[in-house]
Amino acid sequence: xxxxxxxxxxxxxxxxxxxxxxxxxSQSLLYSGNQKNYLAWYQQKPGQSPKLLIYWASTRQSxxxxxxxxxxxxxxxxLTISSVQAEDLAIYYCQQYYDTPYxxxxxxxxxxx
Amino acid sequence: EVQLVESGGGLVKPxxxxxxxxxxxxxxxSSYGMHWIRQAPKKGLEWIALIYYDSSxxxxxxxxxxxxxxxRDNSKNTLxxxxxxxxxxxxxxxxxxxxxxxxxxxxxxxxxxxxxxxS
Numbered sequence: 314x315x316x317x318x319x320x321x322x323x324x325x326x327x328x329x330x331x332x333x334x335x336x337x338x339s340q341s342l343l344y345s346g347n348q349k350n351y352l353a354w355y356q357q358k359p360g361q362s363p364k365l366l367i368y369w370a371s372t373r374q375s376x377x378x379x380x381x382x383x384x385x386x387x388x389x390x391x392l393t394i395s396s397v398q399a400e401d402l403a404i405y406y407c408q409q410y411y412d413t414p415y416x417x418x419x420x421x422x423x424x425x426x
Numbered sequence: 427e428v429q430l431v432e433s434g435g436g437l438v439k440p441x442x443x444x445x446x447x448x449x450x451x452x453x454x455x456s457s458y459g460m461h462w463i464r465q466a467p468k469k470g471l472e473w474i475a476l477i478y479y480d481s482s483x484x485x486x487x488x489x490x491x492x493x494x495x496x497x498r499d500n501s502k503n504t505l506x507x508x509x510x511x512x513x514x515x516x517x518x519x520x521x522x523x524x525x526x527x528x529x530x531x532x533x534x535x536x537x538x539x540x541x542x543x544x545s
Contacts, residue, residue, distance in 0.1 A: 353531035
């Protein structure tokens with residue numbers, strides 16, 4: 314199974330700061346056939362279902378603010394949230410869909426400082 | 427508007443069975459792979475099952491293989507998860523989620539249904 318390791322597990326931020334969440338996979342998520350990275354990011358607010366933010370490592374889902382930026386390739390990926398707003402306080406998960414069983418990182422909880 | 431509405435959860439005893447349903451609307455259900463994903467209380471997300479758009483292939487996490495069965499009825503726009511031999515560790519919120527044409531990321535999720543396994 315592909316293991317997804319996220320860091321940090323939690324992050325305390327002030328509104329307006331830029332934050333970076335890291336996700337590392339135990340094997341490459343880059344498929345040579347199409348040069349795409351099979352990596353997605355989700356946001357889960359308390360009491361809600363997860364929401365897709367980013368897929369193919371860097372493609373923003375429709376309606377997601379452009380302050381959410383996904384980057385990386387191979388085994389190392391990053392979600393950057395620029396100018397964090399109060400509504401961004403949530404848990405963020407990365408997920409690989411390169412191979413079954415699809416696996417998620419353990420999550421990064423974004424909290425208010 | 428895409429909607430996924432799960433039902434069928436509840437409190438059951440260890441060793442018992444339960445069948446979850448997920449009714450889909452707002453998209454062509456028969457064209458997409460569908461998934462079940464669960465989340466134990468205060469824990470992270472665990473993908474547990476995938477069924478292709480035409481039911482031709484099904485995949486499971488090892489934690490549920492042999493005990494859970496995913497199925498679908500495209501005429502009813504409904505996804506199912508039949509759960510047998512339930513254990514306390516199956517206690518979780520169960521979400522159905524829609525896959526995408528190009529890859530198995532999940533662009534829409536249901537609100538979830540709670541399954542509690544306890545004596």
